[in-house]
Amino acid sequence: MQINTNMAANNAYRSLSNTQTDLSKSLEKLSSCLRINRAGDDAAGLAISEGLKSQIGGLTVAARNAQDGIGAVQTAEGGLNQTHSILQRLRDLGVQAANDTNSVKSREAIGTEAASLVEELGRIADSTDFNGVKLLNGSVPSISLQVGASSDTSSQIDVKLGAASVSDVKAALVSGGNAVPSATFAIASPAALTGAYTFTTTKAGVETAITTGNLGAAASFTSVEQFASALRADDNFSSKFSVSVEKDANGAGTGIIVKSLDGGTVTPGVAAGTGVAAGVAGATVPLGLDFTSATAARASIDLIDAQITQVSTARADLGATQNRLESAVQTINVAKENLTASNSRIRDTDMAEEMVKFTRNNILSQAGTAMLAQANQSNQGVLQLLR
Numbered sequence: 001m002q003i004n005t006n007m008a009a010n011n012a013y014r015s016l017s018n019t020q021t022d023l024s025k026s027l028e029k030l031s032s033c034l035r036i037n038r039a040g041d042d043a044a045g046l047a048i049s050e051g052l053k054s055q056i057g058g059l060t061v062a063a064r065n066a067q068d069g070i071g072a073v074q075t076a077e078g079g080l081n082q083t084h085s086i087l088q089r090l091r092d093l094g095v096q097a098a099n100d101t102n103s104v105k106s107r108e109a110i111g112t113e114a115a116s117l118v119e120e121l122g123r124i125a126d127s128t129d130f131n132g133v134k135l136l137n138g139s140v141p142s143i144s145l146q147v148g149a150s151s152d153t154s155s156q157i158d159v160k161l162g163a164a165s166v167s168d169v170k171a172a173l174v175s176g177g178n179a180v181p182s183a184t185f186a187i188a189s190p191a192a193l194t195g196a197y198t199f200t201t202t203k204a205g206v207e208t209a210i211t212t213g214n215l216g217a218a219a220s221f222t223s224v225e226q227f228a229s230a231l232r233a234d235d236n237f238s239s240k241f242s243v244s245v246e247k248d249a250n251g252a253g254t255g256i257i258v259k260s261l262d263g264g265t266v267t268p269g270v271a272a273g274t275g276v277a278a279g280v281a282g283a284t285v286p287l288g289l290d291f292t293s294a295t296a297a298r299a300s301i302d303l304i305d306a307q308i309t310q311v312s313t314a315r316a317d318l319g320a321t322q323n324r325l326e327s328a329v330q331t332i333n334v335a336k337e338n339l340t341a342s343n344s345r346i347r348d349t350d351m352a353e354e355m356v357k358f359t360r361n362n363i364l365s366q367a368g369t370a371m372l373a374q375a376n377q378s379n380q381g382v383l384q385l386l387r
Contacts, residue, residue: 003382009375016368023365026358029349036347045346052343058149059336066329069145069159072130073322076164079128079136080315083166086117086124087308090173090289094301097291104233110291118173118289125166138165147328157328159321164314169307173289183266184246185276186255190221197231197276199241203264210240224253231256238293241266261295 028037036042036049096102097110125137133140141162148155187193198211212234221227224245231243240262246255256276258266289303290296 003379006375006379008378009372012368012372012375016365016372019361019364019368023358023361026354026361029354030351030358033349033351034347035349035354042346049343049347052339052346055149056336056339056343059332059339062147062149062155063329063332063336065145066147066157066325066332068131069143069147069157070322070325070329072133072135072143073159073318073325075128075130076135076161077315077318077322079124079166080164080311080318082124083121083136083169083311084308084315086121087169087304087311090114090117091301091304091308093291094289094297094304097297098294098301100294104229107232107291107293108229114289114291118170121166121170121173125170128166135161136164136166138162138167145325147325147332157321157324160317163310163317169311172307173303182257182259184255184257187224187227187253187276190223190227190253191219193221193227193276194218197237199237199258200267201240201260201262201264202267203260203262207267208240208264210236212237224256228253228256232292239295242290242292242296261293261299 025041029035036046039046093110093114097107102110126134128134128136133143141160143159143161145157145159146155147157193215194217196212196214198209200207200209202208212231213236215227215230215234221230228243228245231237231241237243240260242259242261244257244259245253246257248254260266289300291300
């Protein structure tokens with residue numbers, strides 16, 4: 001019988017210490033609801049779990065990115081929707097202007113509305129943006145959306161915006177398509193304009209001279225714009241030509257630009273009439289929207305139709321991209337759900353199983369404490385020998 005070394009008590013203490021450690025871990029897992037609270041709990045499981053957490057976090061952000069992309073596409077499509085409405089109205093004006101029952105004043109009113117609508121297209125192009133990114137002015141040909149958790153190309157979707165440029169639509173309506181030859185005639189003093197004027201065009205070797213009626217007496221015109229309006233009102237002139245005003249840097253009219261409606265070449269170098277200087281050959285210029293005559297209006301209808309087709313194609317592309325992004329969001333959410341379930345199986349506590357362990361360890365702790373007390377009392381029999 002020994003007093004200094006109580007092996008029974010030591011064994012009971014060691015068993016109780018192990019039980020207390022297990023009980024402490026069970027309490028930690030039950031209170032945190034995590035099976036892995038530190039690397040020592042499951043080193044391999046921790047490494048796998050952290051990798052899964054990275055993917056889950058990345059997919060969560062990717063889903064938000066895709067939603068932002070859908071918002072940007074919807075914003076752009078909204079601007080194109082209004083662009084379509086304006087183009088349809090412009091086409092209606094073109095059909096109206098193609099009717100010869102319109103007077104000069106009627107055509108000027110049509111032209112005024114058309115010019116205002118074209119300017120609105122420019123405003124739409126400059127004001128349609130998403131979080132500061134201009135979507136419809138052609139400055140951003142495409143945007144790249146990160147819709148995956150990794151850095152490879154399969155995690156990215158490009159949204160093409162080049163075909164959706166409303167600025168290009170406006171430019172085409174102002175100066176694009178239906179290119180025709182022109183000649184520029186300088187006008188030094190509008191007050192000197194008087195009488196009839198002759199303009200000549202040559203097409204396929206055939207020269208045709210058109211003479212206007214008497215447009216007015218001396219001092220009838222105070223501006224080049226008034227003279228241009230008088231030319232448009234002349235039936236002979238408007239049947240063969242269209243006219244616009246050439247302006248200086250201050251916006252003052254300095255001359256007229258005459259275009260042939262049938263594609264012929266306007267002959268320069270011959271004085272058109274009193275007060276009009278000899279013409280200077282101009283470059284082949286785009287006709288753009290022109291409602292000053294029935295012929296020009298019909299050409300404008302073709303130009304508008306081309307822009308309607310372009311905008312329709314752009315809207316279809318954006319619609320397809322939006323559907324793709326919505327599908328991507330669903331795919332991301334499914335992947336995130338599955339990865340979260342996998343991570344849960346690795347990292348989360350099985351409460352039922354852990355409660356069984358806790359109950360067992362609690363009973364073992366109570367039993368160990370009782371046995372340690374008994375072991376501590378076991379050597380008291382030595383006192384009987386010392387009496």
